[in-house]
Amino acid sequence: MFGTKKFDIISIGSATRDVFMKSEQFKIIEDKSFSTGQGECFALGSKIEIKDIIFTSGGGGTNTAVTFARQGLKTACVGAIGDDFNGRNIVDELNHENIGTDYFQKNKEGNTAYSVILVHESGERTILSYKGEGQNFDVQKIPFDRFVADWLFLDSLGGHYDLLEAAVNWAVKNKAKLAANPGGKELAHGLDKLKPLLKNFAIVIMNKEEASKLIGINYDREPEIFKAMDEIIGGIFVMTKGPEGVVVSDGKNIYRAGVPDSPVVERTGAGDAFSSGFVTEYIRSGDISKAIQFATANASSVVTQYGSKAGILKKDDWGEWPLVNVTISNI
Numbered sequence: 605m606f607g608t609k610k611f612d613i614i615s616i617g618s619a620t621r622d623v624f625m626k627s628e629q630f631k632i633i634e635d636k637s638f639s640t641g642q643g644e645c646f647a648l649g650s651k652i653e654i655k656d657i658i659f660t661s662g663g664g665g666t667n668t669a670v671t672f673a674r675q676g677l678k679t680a681c682v683g684a685i686g687d688d689f690n691g692r693n694i695v696d697e698l699n700h701e702n703i704g705t706d707y708f709q710k711n712k713e714g715n716t717a718y719s720v721i722l723v724h725e726s727g728e729r730t731i732l733s734y735k736g737e738g739q740n741f742d743v744q745k746i747p748f749d750r751f752v753a754d755w756l757f758l759d760s761l762g763g764h765y766d767l768l769e770a771a772v773n774w775a776v777k778n779k780a781k782l783a784a785n786p787g788g789k790e791l792a793h794g795l796d797k798l799k800p801l802l803k804n805f806a807i808v809i810m811n812k813e814e815a816s817k818l819i820g821i822n823y824d825r826e827p828e829i830f831k832a833m834d835e836i837i838g839g840i841f842v843m844t845k846g847p848e849g850v851v852v853s854d855g856k857n858i859y860r861a862g863v864p865d866s867p868v869v870e871r872t873g874a875g876d877a878f879s880s881g882f883v884t885e886y887i888r889s890g891d892i893s894k895a896i897q898f899a900t901a902n903a904s905s906v907v908t909q910y911g912s913k914a915g916i917l918k919k920d921d922w923g924e925w926p927l928v929n930v931t932i933s934n935i
Contacts, residue, residue, distance in 0.1 A: 610752040611704065612677040612887070615880075616771060617665025617759025618738045618787075619683030619708075620717040621686045621690035624870065624910045626656040630724050644722060644730040661694045662719060663738060664759030664876050666784065667912045671880035671902060672757075673701045679886070680704030680753070680852045683744060684762075686737045690716040697913075699881070709745050727868035729909070735762075743767045745888025748774045754781050757883060759876070765797065766930035772801045783807035785879040791818050799836055806839035807886065809879045815843055830858065832934070838885055840892065841885040842882060844875070849928070850900070858935055861928040863897045873912020878903040883919075893930040900928045 629652050635643050646652050669681035680705050685691030687710045694716065695705045717738030723729045739762030748770060756775050761767050766791060775782045782805045791798070791810075795818055802808060816823035819832045833841040834855045840850045849862035881902030885895040901923040906915040917923055 609704070610678070610754075613672050613681045613755040613757055614680045614682060614707070614751060614753045615665050615669040615672065615744075615757045615759065616682040616767075617668065617757075618663035618717065618888065619681075619685055619691075619694050619761070620663040620680065620719050620733075621694060622662035622719045622721060622722055622872070622911065624656070624658040624721045624723055624729075624872075626725070626870075626902040626910075627652050627654050628724040628725065629653060630722055632724055632726070632728070643723055644728070655781075656910065658910040659667060660913060661914045662873065663695045666698060666786070667693065667873050667876035667916075668757055668759055668785075668880035668883075670697065670701050670702050670854040670913050671877060672884055674704045674916055675884045677889075678885065680707060682707040682738070684711060684737050684741050686714050687712045687721075688708070688716055688719065690776070691737075696851065701780050703780075707747060707750075708789050709737075709739060709740075710744060712901045721870070721872055723870045723910070727760055727870050727871065729870050729872060729873070731781055732874045738762065741767050743770050746770070751778070755883070755887060756782050757880070758782070758784040758786065759879075763789025763792065765790070765793050766809070770800060774806070776804055781806040783809075783883045785809040785875070786814075789899075795819060795836075799874065802836050803838045805837055806892055807840070807842065807883055808837045809842040809844065809882065811844045811846070811875075815841075817830045817879045834935075840886075842879075844878060850878075852896060853935065854892060856935060857892075858933050859892050859896060859930055860933075861930045863900060864904055864925040864928055865924050866908060868907045871907050874903045875908050876912060877906040877916060889914050893932070896930050898922060901925060920933065 717736040720732040881899035885898035909915040
């Protein structure tokens with residue numbers, strides 16, 4: 605066990621085993637009966653030839669931990685897995701990245717989370733997700749009393765409010781800084797329940813739709829969203845906007861940036877790469893503009909390869925794309 609070993613950052617979140625499958629026979633059709641207005645389809649009753657197949661680990665907790673570790677931060681990861689081959693494989697991958705895994709929960713009764721990602725030639729994909737033990741965090745089994753870290757990063761926690769609350773309480777008590785890219789199940793608890801916790805965070809990252817829904821302001825009314833978030837969050841609010849880039853507020857200034865023109869193989873893990881890239885560079889330099897630039901570079905690199913980890917940048921590597929231009933304006 606790690607005992608009192610100190611980490612720069614501990615990442616808590618999901619851990620999955622992923623398999624990527626790409627085929628020329630996957631077709632995109634327009635159909636309003638799908639929630640996105642499009643479907644990724646193949647012929648029923650036929651045999652589909654798979655062009656590429658890649659096995660790797662995934663999940664926001666492990667993806668972000670790999671960015672932190674590759675950038676030179678002493679990192680540990682907390683996740684919930686089954687006591688099975690896939691779970692052991694995830695732990696082995698993290699150990700290979702020099703990430704501490706002693707805090708992982710291994711549940712013998714179920715299977716490790718598993719995702720099948722069907723990749724279209726355009727880079728878009730459909731994810732078949734089996735949550736398994738990945739959502740079964742038991743806060744009583746997380747040894748917060750043995751945590752020693754400067755930062756705590758919270759990704760998707762499977763909706764476990766008790767875990768979110770315990771993590772915040774630990775950070776406040778131990779004067780550690782908090783960063784989060786909360787999952788939909790955490791945000792579903794609603795603003796009234798989350799508001800007392802969010803004031804303790806140094807960095808909170810959401811996409812535009814999540815922020816709009818949480819605070820009940822139409823997503824087209826961006827200035828009002830930021831005004832509300834600045835009053836709720838104790839630190840920096842990062843709002844991602846997909847292909848439109850990102851907008852960040854520190855309560856005094858608004859930072860805006862687009863996205864570079866980079867090739868896309870598939871997009872899984874881009875959000876995790878952005879979130880962890882932003883947090884990493886902010887820890888390193890305290891410069892929001894640089895944090896946006898490195899986060900964008902990290903996400904741009906990830907989408908050029910299959911899987912959520914292969915393209916994660918290593919220390920002193922910002923990738924081959926021009927750094928995005930960041931504009932700064934007063935609130």
